[in-house]
Amino acid sequence: MPDHEALHQHESPAREVAAFLRRRREQIAQRWADEALFRSVFTVSRDEAVEAGRVVVDALAQVAETERVEDPDAEAFTVVREQLAGMAAARARYGLSAAQVSREVDALRVPPTDLLATDLADAPAEHLRACTTALTVLTGTLRLVVLDTALSEGQALIDRQRMQLLEVATPVIRLWDGIVAVPLIGTLDSARSQVVMETLLEAVVAEQARYAILDITGVPTVDSLVAQHLVKTVAAVRLMGAECVVSGIRPAIAQTIVQLGLDLGTVVTRAGLADALGYALRGLGADIVQASGGASKR
Amino acid sequence: MSGTAARVDARLPIRSDRDLVWLRQHVRQAAALLGFSLVEQTKLVTAASELARNTLVHGGGGELRVEQVTEGAAQGLRLTFSDQGPGIADLEQALRDGFTSGEGLGMGLGGARRLVHAFSIDSTPGVGTVVTVTSWAARPPRPREGRS
Amino acid sequence: MSDGFLSAGTGAVPVLKLGDVLLVTLPGDLHDGLAEQLQQDIGEAIVRHRVGGVVIDISGVEIVDSFLGRVLAEIAAGARLLAARTVVAGMRPAVALTLVELGLTLPGLRTALSAGAAVELLGGPDVVRPADRRRGDG
Structure with missing residues (x-):
């Protein structure tokens, strides 16, 4: 005690x-x-x-x-x-x-x-x-x-x-020899945009890709911040010696971009992923020809 | 953890362009030690290079103080550039892109500010300039901020 | 006029001549004085050897700040006056991201993924890529 x-x-x-x-x-x-x-x-x-x-x-x-x-x-x-x-x-x-x-x-x-x-x-x-x-x-x-x-x-x-989650949500697809694509799905915030940029740039080096396609078909809205990230990505890809094409800008988004007065002047854009791929293939010197007997397309 | 501080914390002179090389190497190693990603390392080292050159060219030389900082689980690096040079009369103008009073492309201060997480500058004409920047490692980018 | 090392005199960054092209490989970090010396060396080498192209391989460079960015832009602009084209090759992703964030997009500079791709680019027609033409350089 x-x-x-x-x-x-x-x-x-x-x-x-x-x-x-x-x-x-x-x-x-x-x-x-x-x-x-x-x-x-x-x-x-x-x-x-x-x-x-x-x-x-x-x-x-x-x-x-x-x-x-x-x-x-x-x-x-x-x-x-x-x-x-x-x-x-x-x-x-x-x-x-x-x-x-x-x-x-x-x-x-x-x-x-x-x-x-x-x-x-x-x-x-x-x-x-x-x-x-x-x-x-x-x-x-x-x-x-x-x-x-x-x-x-x-x-x-x-x-x-x-x-x-950020890493999982950003797959890189090798579409062709020298062409890589990153399809984006969902809302792009600052953090994701950063990861997308880095992922795309790493892929350009790894694949020695002369073309990188950023497909935004699955992105619901583009505001000034996202547009800024797109412009930055394009500029960074160019500095590395490749070209970046943005595809999948839906009509509503195109309207928003115009209405916001955003300048995407330096960015090469195409309506769809297929168009972007065609653009890149031609850039690589490939010819796209219709196989004989195939159904006629545009 | 106290072991890293010993290898991170430092006072480095900024007297010549050769000092800048050594300074960049130290900042790079310190950032790597604290777990900065390659891109974050590169941004911080580039900002350090810009600011150190400002100190050298406009401040007539000075010194860099490197310190490890901690906030919760986050590890960071604080860099303080100080000189006893003529100072900056119009800070706002100096921070604007394209403004340059010496060599370079006029990206020095404004550009460096975009490369770090926190930036502050204190300058008195005739007394000198102190620029402090902080960046953090192992912290995912914050959700969108209301920045234009 | 044979290929090989050219700038033995300065003992700085080696400038190599390969056929019609000067190849310069930058070290990981170079101090400002050395960068300015290089700018001078390249100009002199273009004139002395009448080459049509300059390839600057920066794949080993860990950071490009506004000073080095300016030096690269000035080398290209100077070479253009001497009728030579310049290609900067192999910029690392982290460096490219940082430069863009810094606000330095170097619009007048031609770029390539590697030194090999750069030499190839110089071997082709002067204006190669539609994107370059749209920007009005080249």
């Missing part, structure tokens, strides 16, 4: 809480191991859950010691940040909402609060209240750190997936 006399005379509440956490480290970690958050993350070994709990208690004690119970940026939190994020992420994967995870973290407050009340049973009510408040603020900050970390982890995941 702790020696009460030596402890809570005139210590600041935060320091008092720090001393309490160090003293009761084992009991808190043991009880945390049975809380939903720890129990459901460390399913195999209870010892691991207890060990994880000890690390978190240590971090909290350190934060309290430096009187920064309200500061989520306190250095001591960085030690446990990764671990807590991993735990929150595991719960999120399990299907819990952010609010539910938050509630589970909040539940960690109960065991130390009970213990604190026991320890300070003989202390003046005023002091007990101050210490309990400090502990509550501290666990509240812990909750903030966990959520913040979990959210930024989630953002990183979304960013990664967005990049993967």
